[in-house]
Amino acid sequence: MPTDPMSAVPGRPNQAAAEGHAQRLRRRWLGPALVVLSALAIALGASVGSTGLDALWRAAQDPVAWQIVMDIRLPRTLGAWLTGALLGLSGAVAQGVFRNPLADPFLLGSASGAVLGVALLLALMGAPVSSASWLLKMGMTGAAFLGALGGVLLTLLLAQGVQQTLRLLLAGVVVGYVLGAVKDLVTLAVPDVLSSMLGFVLGNTSLLGWNACALLALVLVPLLLVAAASARVLDGLSLGEATAQSLGLPLAPLRAVLVAVLALGTGAAVAQAGLIGFVGLAAPHLVRSLVRVTHGPLLLLSALAGGLLLSVADIIARVVIAPQELPVGVLTAVLGGTYLLWLMYRRTRAGQS
Template sequence: MMPAGALHPRTLLIVLLAATPLVIWLALQTGELVMSPADLWTPDSLAHQVFVELRLPRLCLTLLAGALLGVTGAAVQAMFRNPLADPSLIGVSAGAGFAAVAMLVLGDAVVSQMGAVALPLSAFVGGLLATGLVFRIGRGVDGVSVTTMLLVGIAINAIAASGISALKYFSDAFTLRQVVFWLMGGLQHQGWQAVWTLMLIALPVLVGLFSQGRILNLLLLGERQAALLGVSVVRCHRILILLSALGVGAVVAVGGMIGFVGLVVPHLVRLLIGPDNRYLLPLAALLGALFLTLADIVARVIISPAEMPLGVVTALVGGPFFLMMIVYRRRGA
């Protein structure tokens, strides 16, 4: 049942779908080079090359990455029954980021042998280990302790930050510059190979998490009640952890540290339509895709002709929103 005053999920879906063509058009038209339809159909023109090799793959990446961050954020919040939970706040992004930076700084031989798979794989493993540790320590006799989970996430973030600082200290000038720009987040230097890699990961993650909507609704009742209703709680948590770590790890590997999308987007959708995860998960994915694409547009125009890192833009939006959520919850209490 929807809460009083909430939108019907179909209404929000129609609004988001109606906004999608406009957002896509803005993303493809934003940049120093002005394009006309005639230029795009001329294969040898500069506009055609910029469109095919730069703007179109970048658009695909922002849509895929935003969808993954939105849906994994919604899944993590539902799993821990806390709207303040987020893959970055509980250490997933930090673990993935540390592993990816370690691969950039120390893994030259591994990267040369494994190629483009090395960075996403290392980020996935790091995110999975961090999530598993948070869940392992945060899980007590009575289920998951949200307070313990957040405290462990803070500790993992601190450990990962110190590890990244140490790796930066011992890296050479070229690697240090590469790591610093990567940590600030951005998708401007990626091409079609990154698109296919992220799509290969995004499709099973999105389908897998969408299929967990009914089970997540039962988990909102509490782990004991869900178990009485036939839910294998431990198995469900393992699936959610695996899919969330895979999705966030892939985004971190491709785009660096892009924070707060998984916090802001699911919370907005929940405020609009209520907590039913059957609708919340797909709508969070769609809104996340549009939100990150709009953030990328802002990153391109705010200090044009230079670009602001995408992670900086999402943090500028997400940080104040997070503070507003905390104040709102305190007043509500």
């Protein structure tokens, strides 16, 4: 009597069932786990200062220490989480729109435009970083956002809209290089600009306050809702452009909406915290390495993972060489690049086995 060759391998059906069960468990618990870990990271960040770790209950007994926690540490940590959430969401949208797992939130020229906007403002005002008042800081935020928005609009103009994904991607690369070159010309013409904008280029969360937190939250919540409502387009695009069109999806308008989500999320994050790389690239990869989900849950999980990654990186940047600080953008580049290299190595080994 013939037998099934798969049944001759002991444990294969049980192994497949176990893997499916593990996937269902991870899908069920990953979101709550990220929320709990984010809350713990925010509490830990509010406890970490230049003098080391201060327990929140001890700080509550000292009015001065409690004011430092509430006015400096807590808004900084919460702002870092919100910035990372925006970058994680933007990274998931970018990878879905461009159908490329290596797509970055800065692909549409927003990063280069933000840096150029800050460089032009500092060159026109001629104010060194030591004299940076709150008015100048607000001006730098506005200049960064307008520069990021201008970079994206220039990309869309060069690509003649959002209909052709490849053309949009190439236009973003070209705009990024051109705006970067213009920024270099500005710094050559006004050398003082370079030292003044160093913290912005390297990524900096130390200046995030409650106003920045409110602005980031006001941007994050509606973008999450809009992106989640448009997630079916990303699911369709993952099957190919022709398949998505055959499903009757309104690709052109919803793709324009997703590009606007990507541009606004990236621009708001860069305007408040400077250039912080690899968070938007690594967060969706981290989620995909744990669970297999459609783009609806992926967008939310990527935002949670991005917030957790940046808040943890901000804590490490504060304690690794305390009482001094590392630029958080440099740290995320090192940690994110190392993680992606390890992920590529693991997948290569899995493909060879």
